[in-house]
Amino acid sequence: METIQSAGTEEVHPDVALVERARGGDLQAFETLVKQYDRQVFRIAQHITQNKEDAEDVVQDAFLKAYEKLNQFQGNSKFYTWLVRIAVNESLMRLRKRRTGRMVSIDEDVETEEGSMPRDLADWGPDPEQMYNQSELAEILRKTIQGLPPGFRTVFTLRDVEGLSTDETAEALGLSVPAVKSRLLRARLQLRERLSRYFRKKNGDGVK
Amino acid sequence: MALLDDLLDDEVSASLRADIEEHLGGCEHCFITMNTTRRTIEFYTNRELYPMPEAIRERLQTAILEKCRKC
Numbered sequence: 001m002e003t004i005q006s007a008g009t010e011e012v013h014p015d016v017a018l019v020e021r022a023r024g025g026d027l028q029a030f031e032t033l034v035k036q037y038d039r040q041v042f043r044i045a046q047h048i049t050q051n052k053e054d055a056e057d058v059v060q061d062a063f064l065k066a067y068e069k070l071n072q073f074q075g076n077s078k079f080y081t082w083l084v085r086i087a088v089n090e091s092l093m094r095l096r097k098r099r100t101g102r103m104v105s106i107d108e109d110v111e112t113e114e115g116s117m118p119r120d121l122a123d124w125g126p127d128p129e130q131m132y133n134q135s136e137l138a139e140i141l142r143k144t145i146q147g148l149p150p151g152f153r154t155v156f157t158l159r160d161v162e163g164l165s166t167d168e169t170a171e172a173l174g175l176s177v178p179a180v181k182s183r184l185l186r187a188r189l190q191l192r193e194r195l196s197r198y199f200r201k202k203n204g205d206g207v208k
Numbered sequence: 209m210a211l212l213d214d215l216l217d218d219e220v221s222a223s224l225r226a227d228i229e230e231h232l233g234g235c236e237h238c239f240i241t242m243n244t245t246r247r248t249i250e251f252y253t254n255r256e257l258y259p260m261p262e263a264i265r266e267r268l269q270t271a272i273l274e275k276c277r278k279c
Contacts, residue, residue: 027276034272039260046258055258056268063272068279123240124247142257160249166217185213192241192248199244 015079023070034063037080040162041087047157048091050146051098058094062087077171081164084172088154095150128199144194152187159184212242216249 015036021029038059045058065086066073073082129137145153158169159180170180214220215228232239 027273030276031269031273034269038265038269042260042265043256043258056264059268060272060275064275064279067272067276121237121240124244128247138255138257141251141255145252145257156252161252163253181210181213185210188213188216188245188248189209189241191252192245195248195251196244 013078016075019070019073019075019079022067030067033079033083037083038063040080041083044084044087044157044162045091045094047145047161048088048150048154049094049098051094054091054094054098058087058090061090065090078168081168081172084158084162084164085174088158088173092150092154122196122200124196124199125201128195131199140195140198144191147194148187148190152183152190155180155183156187156191160188209241212238212245215242216246 018029018033041059041062042055046052046055049055062083066083073079125131132140155169158164158172164172166177166180170177211228215225232242
């Protein structure tokens with residue numbers, strides 16, 4: 001992700017000017033922001049909701065909500081981080097609806113002890129990608145991340161898939177930095193452990 | 209474990225990094241954990257699991273801007 005703005009400098013992120021113009025009614029400026037971030041919002045929404053139709057709805061609702069609330073955007077965070085926060089909330093709402101009203105939050109299931117310490121110590125073969133074709137591999141990765149509790153999945157998606165910094169992830173999720181770090185560690189370890197079932201060395205050669 | 213995570217994120221000082229790397233050299237448990245966790249992250253970072261089809265993208269962009277116009 002492009003980062004120009006940094007604390008203590010006069011540099012301003014180009015999104016700030018686009019937001020300013022959009023606030024003034026320039027829809028083309030907002031269109032630029034939509035085209036810039038719609039893929040990321042879609043990915044985040046699909047990772048959280050695990051449902052394509054829901055992810056499409058989230059993209060629409062998140063951008064529409066952002067447009068309606070542009071005046072509330074303070075500019076002390078990046079527009080993208082602010083947008084991600086809206087998209088995460090919309091995604092969790094969709095997930096809750098799918099689960100027939102059961103509460104879903106980024107705090108869900110995070111108290112589990114699973115993944116806090118590695119259990120499976122099996123090493124992986126030298127090149128797990130050779131063990132599966134690309135579509136098999138993608139399916140394994142999707143299935144594996146689906147199994148994480150939403151709170152872990154969301155943190156991992158923002159931090160490791162979308163490349164937000166720890167601070168940005170904390171801001172987007174309304175969590176403290178230590179909470180993000182703790183969830184990220186456990187998400188990574190749980191994923192690692194689950195992937196080990198597929199990628200562990202077999203008979204010492206790592207070949208299927 | 210948190211230290212390994214900080215190492216993965218490059219959030220440790222040079223001296224602590226040296227200490228951890230020395231430990232990794234003699235501890236198979238931590239070495240395997242570190243190595244496979246790094247590869248786990250790389251798998252997800254380097255692969256777009258949910259690409260957005262261009263047709264859907266165009267439809268959504270049109271719908272979003274249409275709704276914004278009516279705001």
